[in-house]
Amino acid sequence: MRLPKEVTFGPGVEVEIxxxxxxxxxxPKRMSPRELVxxxxxxxxxxxxxxxxxxxAPKRKGL
Structure with a gap:
């Protein structure tokens, strides 16, 4: 699918549809927890x- 330049995510970016x-x-595709770590x-x-x-912590009355 071709998109207008104004809405592209850049080269090499995987997307979720x-x-x-x-x-x-x-x-843009989100990283899995493992990929993030x-x-x-x-x-x-x-x-x-x-x-x-x-x-x-400041002292406050009533707490």
Whole structure:
């Protein structure tokens, strides 16, 4: 199927096509949880890890 340039997803992007009655919806394919974990593990590791200061919750009356 050819689409106008304004609505293309770019080269190499897989799409999911879903039909509900007369409506056809196309969207980029979602990653499976396994693919997502693999993509995150493939990212470069940071040289250092920054630490946040401890969070101190404010005291509120009635809680």
């Amino acid at each position: 879903e039909r509900h009655g007369d409506v056809v919806t196309m969207r 693999e993509a995150l593990e493939a990212m470069p590791k940071p040289a250092t890890i920054q630490k946040r200061p401890p969070f101190i």
